[in-house]
Amino acid sequence: MNFRNALVATTALCAASAVSAADLEVTHWWTSGGEAAAVAEFAKAFNETEGNNWVDGAIAGGGGVARGVIVSRILGGDPMHATQLNHGRQAEELVEAGLMLDLTDIAEEGGWRDIVHPVSLLDSCTVDGKVYCVPVNIHSWQWLWLSHKAYADAGVDVPSNWDEFVSSAPALEAAGKVPLAMGQQSWQSSGAFGVMLVALGGPELWTKVYAEKDADAAASAEMAAVFEAAAAARELSAGSNVSDWNLATAMVINGEAGGQIMGDWAQGEFAVAEQVAGEDYTCLPGLGVNEIISTGGDAFYFPKQDDPEVEAAQKELAKLLLSKEVQVNFNLKKGSLPVRGDVDLAAANDCMKKGLEILASGNILPDGNQVLSADTTGQLEDLMVEFWNDTSITAEDAHKRYADIIASAD
Amino acid sequence: MADAKRPNQLLRNLNAKVAAIPMVATALVVFVGCTIWTIVHSFTKSKLLPKTDFVGLDQYERLWKTNKWLISIENLAIYGICSLVLSICIGFFLATLLDQKIRFENTIRTIILYPFALSFVVTGLTWQWILNPDFGVQKIVRSLGWESFAFDPLYNQDIVIYGILIAAIWQGSGLIMVIMLAGLRGIDQEIWKAARVDGIPKWKTYIFIVIPMMRPVFVTALVLITAGIVKVYDLVVAQTNGGPGIASEVPAKYVIESMFKNQNLGQAFAASTMMLVTVLIILVPYAYLEYGGKRRAK
Incomplete structure (x- = not known):
């Protein structure tokens, strides 16, 4: 009798907790100050739901390192419960291979196709008509961040486009500043080059090279001009011996460097440093030349688990990530744009408003990760980080190798 | 008669043979099996997941055309030769110094061996800070008055691999010293006495008598160091992450990055097969000389 009671009690206890009580381990590579503050918003919202617990699995070292850890854990049979990845071809x-949880039912229930804007973000999550990830933000690469303090110290006006930036560089150098802050990691070199391609070569050239993998366009004279500009920018970045992107951003914040080409996630760092857009720093979308942004971003994938309780909690988290309140709180901290067109971002600062305007006007491109395979991205990164750090490689040499990579891209 | 003896031969030490089966099976399946699997897949165009679409030697052609791989191989050669020579020389030199029956030998031995207790990641990070021009050695020397002093190996493409070498030697030479010291202690005191009676100077005794007697110790040290050289990865990741540019890339890092970051298994397997071939090129002649030679001598 006693034994049976105990059994019943245990079963009841299990059933009670089965509503959806699970510890979900979530991996991501958001480790800088602004990023950590943003991801804490997710954790807070998820911990407030009944019985659920967000177990933070931050991986240091940037996306390149983190993706290796994430993929090897999923393939090795030790999947986390949810993980950040970039949209597109990475997953x-x-x-x-059937390793990710199918989210189609909750996507239809929540009408994701109607609320996600631009809808191409959801398309990147869709394989064979089924939804496998939740886009959480829109990040664009095409920004030039400028330090007002550095330009004030050098006694010149803050530039309003790339050409002015280049011509003001000697004044900055004379004042002992580094004109262009540049982290040494390969994704940063490759990203900055992509931005220069969009801004100086124009979006048509970008689309031909990256989306259509047109070998002739990659070898064209327009492309050669972009490489010349990149070689000039390389000279401007000499002396920034930092590795992580946020350390390069810190140089701009402190006024040690004039500017940095970096995605809009840099804004989170300015926010943490309590700087005000327009007063302490200026942001130029598309380097002030071609005001276009790419709509890449981060998405959460949910590796398949055997436990139905965990699966229920995974779906709950997926719904939560797209809810209005969480979208606003997260993106304000992160400095990125929300994936819903219907949320109120009154609290957004100047730079985010510029981004929202460009987004609304439709001047958008897909992100490199959405059109290039991880293999090609890796090859381009290797070339760019070498080019950016070794001044003995001429623009022509780099251009030739670049054209070869695009010609053999899949 | 001979037929009757043969099964006996097989059954001799049966217990020992049965006990060895798991180890033999593991070695065959895990080591040989996985090696063959890797080599086979290096001829395919596997991306993130292994597939069997064979493409011949395409992966190898691409590998040997990739600048990053060529630099990796060059770095491994420089790092390998220097760390082999320096570890053994420094290790032996420190061991002979300690062998002079000095005071506080235990303390000094512990201090020199201590870096070996640190992982490569910790070693790498520590040396990254020490060699950082903004707050490491360069900063200290400059603040002492030598304003033009420059020492920033990790930020100079041409010498970055030596910056990594410094950290590796610092970490590893303690172990080699201890092994050498054990070897020196194994030398019979009578030999020293005999050498002294004959009036042979100490340094000559070391070089012409002691070192040849310590051959097995040197072989042990050699194997330990070589194994460490081929798989060097974490030290580079912690210290420079391959930078500046791709100047300090190493083969193991190329393999890991192809596999997980670039999601190109075929390329990673081709690279790891080349690493195996490199090891075999060194190992086979050595093994032939070491073991094949002995059989002939008998």
Whole structure:
């Protein structure tokens, strides 16, 4: 009798907790000050739901390192419960191998196709008509961040486009500043080059090279001009011996460097340093030349688990990430744009408003991660980080190798 | 008669043979099996997941055309030769110094061996800070008055691999010293007495008598160091992450990055097969000389 009671009690206890009580381990590579503050918003919102617990699995070292850890854990049979990845082709094969949880039912229930804007973000999460990830933000690469303090110290006006930036560089150098802050990691070198391509070569050239992998366009004279500009920018970045992007951003914040080409996630760092857009720093979308932004971003994938309780909690988290309140809180801290067109971002600062305007006007491109395979991205990164750090490589040499990579891209 | 003896031969030490089966099976399946699997897949165009679409030697062609791989191989050669020579020389030199029956030998031995207790990641980070021009050695020397002093190996493409080498030697030479010291202690005191009676100077005794007697110790040290050289990865990741540019890339890092970051298994397997071939090129002649030679001598 006693034994049976105990059994019943235990079962009842299990059933009670089965509503959806689970500890979900979430991996991501958001470790800088602004990023950590943003991801804490997710954790807070999820911990407030009943019985659920966000177990933070931050991986240091940037996306390049973190993706290796994430993928090897999923393939090695020790999947986390949810993980950040970039939209697009990074998780393509994992989805095809059936390792990711199908979210189609909650996507239809929540009408994601109507609320996610631009809808191409959801398309990047969709494989064979089924939804496998939740886009959480829109990040664009095409920004030039300028330090007002550095320009004031050098006694010149803050530039309003790339050409002015280049011509004001000697004044900055004379004042002992580094004109262009540049982190040494390969993704930063490659990203900055992509931005220069969009801004100086124009969006048509970008689309031909990256989306259509047009070998002739990659070898064209327009492309050669972009490489010349990049070689000039390389000279301007000499002397920034930092590795992480946020350390380079810190140089701009402190006024040690004039500017930095970096995605809009840099804004989170300015926010943490309590700087005000327009007063302490200026942001120029598309380097002030072509006001276009790419709509890449981060998405959360949910590796498949055997436990139905965990699965329920995973779906709950997926819904939560797209809810209005969480979208606003997260993106304000992160400095990125929300994936919903219907949320109120009154608290957004100047730079985010510029981004929202460009987004609304439709001057958008897909992100490199959405059109290039991880393999090609890696090859381009290797070339760019070498080019950016080794001044003995001429623009022509780099251009030739670049054209070869695009010609053999898949 | 001979037929009757043969099964006996097989059954001799049966217990020992049965006990060895798991180890033999593990070695065959895990080591040989996985090696073959890797080599086979290096001829495919596997991306994130292994597939069997064979493409011949394409992966190898691409590998040997990739600048990053060529730099990796060059770095490994420089790092390998220097760390082999320096570890053994420094290790032996420190061991002979300690062998002079000095005071506080235990304390000094512990201090020199201590870096070996640190992982490569910790070693790498520590040396990254020490060699950082903004707050490391360069800063200290400059603040002492030598304003033009420059020492920033980790930020100079041409010498970055030596910056990594410094950290590796610092970490590893203690172990080699201890092994050498054990070898020196194993030398019979009578030999020293005999050498002294004959009036042979100490340094000559070391070089012409002691070192040849310590051959097995040197072989042990050699194997330990070589194994460490081929797989060097974490030290580079912690210290420079391959930078500046791709100047300090190493083969193991190329393999890991191809596999997980670039999601190109075929390329990673081709690179790791080349690493295996490199090891074999060194190992096979050595093994032939070491073991094949002995059989002939008998």
